[in-house]
Amino acid sequence: MSTTMLxxxxxxxxxxxxxxxxxxxxxxxxxAAAAEQDLSVTQLRLLGILRDRQPLMLDLxxxxxxxxxxxxxLVDRAAKRGLVERVDxxxxxxxxxxxxxxxxxxxxxxxxxxxxxxxxxxxxGLGEQDRAELRRLAAEVVAPA
Amino acid sequence: MSTTMLxxxxxxxxxxxxxxxxxxxxxxxxxAAAAEQDLSVTQLRLLGILRDRQPLMLDLxxxxxxxxxxxxxLVDRAAKRGLVERVDxxxxxxxxxxxxxxxxxxxxxxxxxxxxxxxxxxxxGLGEQDRAELRRLAAEVVAPA
DNA sequence: TATTGTTATACTCTATAACTATA
DNA sequence: TATAGTTATAGAGTATAACAATA
Numbered sequence: 209m210s211t212t213m214l215x216x217x218x219x220x221x222x223x224x225x226x227x228x229x230x231x232x233x234x235x236x237x238x239x240a241a242a243a244e245q246d247l248s249v250t251q252l253r254l255l256g257i258l259r260d261r262q263p264l265m266l267d268l269x270x271x272x273x274x275x276x277x278x279x280x281x282l283v284d285r286a287a288k289r290g291l292v293e294r295v296d297x298x299x300x301x302x303x304x305x306x307x308x309x310x311x312x313x314x315x316x317x318x319x320x321x322x323x324x325x326x327x328x329x330x331x332x333g334l335g336e337q338d339r340a341e342l343r344r345l346a347a348e349v350v351a352p353a
Numbered sequence: 354m355s356t357t358m359l360x361x362x363x364x365x366x367x368x369x370x371x372x373x374x375x376x377x378x379x380x381x382x383x384x385a386a387a388a389e390q391d392l393s394v395t396q397l398r399l400l401g402i403l404r405d406r407q408p409l410m411l412d413l414x415x416x417x418x419x420x421x422x423x424x425x426x427l428v429d430r431a432a433k434r435g436l437v438e439r440v441d442x443x444x445x446x447x448x449x450x451x452x453x454x455x456x457x458x459x460x461x462x463x464x465x466x467x468x469x470x471x472x473x474x475x476x477x478g479l480g481e482q483d484r485a486e487l488r489r490l491a492a493e494v495v496a497p498a
Numbered sequence: 499t500a501t502t503g504t505t506a507t508a509c510t511c512t513a514t515a516a517c518t519a520t521a
Numbered sequence: 522t523a524t525a526g527t528t529a530t531a532g533a534g535t536a537t538a539a540c541a542a543t544a
Contacts, residue, residue: 248511250510250512251510262520275513277512278511279514280511300521301519302518306509
């Protein structure tokens, strides 16, 4: 059992080590792609979520796994850049929907294209069959059947 | 092509989506395991690296992919907790080695055990063959042959 | 002059606790 | 009272730029 989390030769890696290192690698590619649009990974996730939803602040907190106060700051900074906007809920005077702006969609689209390119690049060495296998196994771990 | 980064059904996921979501899932498990020892993922990586090395600050910056000033702060905070210590290099008056302490090893070991358990748990639903496949493919992406 | 490291400064991200407004 | 959200505050993590000490 190795578990050094860095620097091991591939043939020494346990499944856990391999998954942890894969996570670091993908996360780094993601962060790099986001950074090209001056986005953090969290901001990129935010834009991704808002593509097809206008959730309340508490919904966002739940989906992102953050405290509501953290989401307030997150949305503040995104709104200051014109990427999202707050919309008062009609049915509840306390509630606020968060909506992506046209600019937010543009930035999100550009970032997503770069993410695709970067992460695709990581799997570039795999054959068609291996790619399909990896896709199946990763999906299975993320959402067990 | 989906690329929502959240909420898709597994059978809709592209390879890129599956890898991104897998990365989030593993990262969350990692962060949770580290948090049990009051460690960030970065601090955990630091302890992992120092298990079998006493690198200079610049070495750490390179391995962690951070600026040297960021590493100064990282090592400051770890040293304040007694997890690591700075050791003047004998051959170069400017250089400083970073060394893990006995306490740092204890904390790192505990965290590593939790990481193993948490990440192992993620793959719990896979059969032996799938586990071996996933291990091989993840290692291949991380370190292309 | 170049290199190693620290310090000063600033910003993002995150949390906890206290607060406001509405239900 | 309970809920949705914001604000105040604090700390980690990160970067850039300026600095100190050594090579």
